[in-house]
Amino acid sequence: MTTTTSPTAPVGSPGGAPQPPRSARRRWPEGRATRAFRWLATGAGALILVVLAAVALFLIVRAWPALTADGATLGEDISWFPDDSSLLRFVGPLVFGTLLAAVLALLIATPISIGIALFISHYAPRRLANGLGYVIDLLAAIPSVVYGLWGAIWLAPRLSPVWQWLSETLGFIPLFAGPAADPPRVILTVGVVLAAMILPIITAVCREVFLQAPRLHEEAALALGATRWEMIRMAVLPFGRSGIVSAAMLGLGRALGETMAVLMILSPGALYSFNLLQAGQHQTIAANIALQFPEADPTGVSVLIATGLALFVITLAVNMAARAIVARRKEFSGAN
């Protein structure tokens, strides 16, 4: 269901199935279909690894010129590359901007998604739940660029007064320091639009996970005198933990790679800044690639591919971190 890890507990392996006696084995040889399927499955698994390796190889080979060139040369060759800089100093703020936008999106989207998913799985009457679930699945299937357009054209202008208010009342927190940019071409707007974009997929996965919570344990909680919310906290959320993490990582993956929405909304900058409400502070890797690629000469392309390599590494790292989180309390996961 996800790229990270299957949210529901894996079914216990069949384990010690008794070996049939030799003669019986000979009479029932492994069927042709079984053998074909096994090759198919193994082949598919290997193919994924091959593709992954090919992508990594491509990125490294094409990024090589940029990786080995010194900063001064790059600054001379490429119009948009800052003078007296280095590749690392160029990529750093982009990585920062990418992570900041994605994390903001995740912080906004995950709690809302969990709420909606819980409402569908445990609160709504069955009819309504079925309808809502269907709608969410549909929303999850809509390409993210559509959300991007909606966010940039419809949502962003409406956020402007909110950001104004935020900077006036909470401006003493550096995150919200004013004056808020108007039009709000700022990272927080990007975060909100990205959140809207990844909300359906996170919700859809969470809902699926919550519906799988074992009835047995839900009843155990209820029989102890738990209210519905307490039952959810005792039996549903702990059970769905790994699934929630997977769903969030799936959303994070989408948010990290999202191009159009960021391109359309954000007024770019290259700072390590936690100032969420001011323009010209941040840029993301994906949006930067989309912005510069059409005009780039070979050296420029190589630099852009190097930033793509950074994105690739980030995505892998995020997925591995998610796996580690899920695995840490595996014993208590209910998988056994």
Add this chain to the structure above:
Amino acid sequence: MAKRIDVKDLNIYYGDFLAVAEVGMAVEPRSVTAFIGPSGCGKSTFLRTLNRMHEVIPGARVEGTVAMDGVDLYGDGVDPVAVRRNVGMVFQRPNPFPTMSIAENVLAGVRLNNRKISKGDANDLVESALQGANLWKEVKDRLARPGSSLSGGQQQRLCIARAIAVKPQVLLMDEPCSALDPISTLAIEDLIAELKNDYTIVIVTHNMQQAARVSDRTAFFNIAGTGMPGRLIEVGPTGTMFSAPTQRATEDYISGRFG
């Protein structure tokens, strides 16, 4: 703290399907009442109406009264959550929370009732509840391990410990031994014999010997045919029920000449 239950004219439905009809009986305090009867006659269904767990199934409802020491559990303004805090339940399949440790499992219900419990009190309670469930010796060195790391019989006793940790007035058990080996079964039967000094216990069982061994009173349920509602045939002291039942059906069932 044990309580008496009086059931009157109880009809139990799943949606439009009448599963159990016209049950009337009393459950005496500080005693063990066994429900016996063929599969599908509504023993579990009836048992679950005694702590309002029946209604957590969509469409399920009841008519009639279940009075605990005179207070109707289904009366207006009675909170089902409060009812379940007073009437504990042990299920057929052991169901400790897999995401909690053994100790946390025991404390699960207590944390709901009374969030602020000091660490010392919590430890004492874990010990006394596990002692009460005859499990302390086996798990005292691994209280922080997950509940699902125990054997089936130990898990079931953990569930009993979890249920008695909140000091309920009544304890309902739905075939608590059906997934267990004979030794674990004996351990739980011994436990039931001890628990009845403090609790009102109702147990569903398919095992006649078990009913004869552990219960003071026995209720026999039967069903006339598929699609028909289950009914209470007769209820009385276990000795009488097994030696001289008044109904023919009871005698047939108990002596194995059934169906």
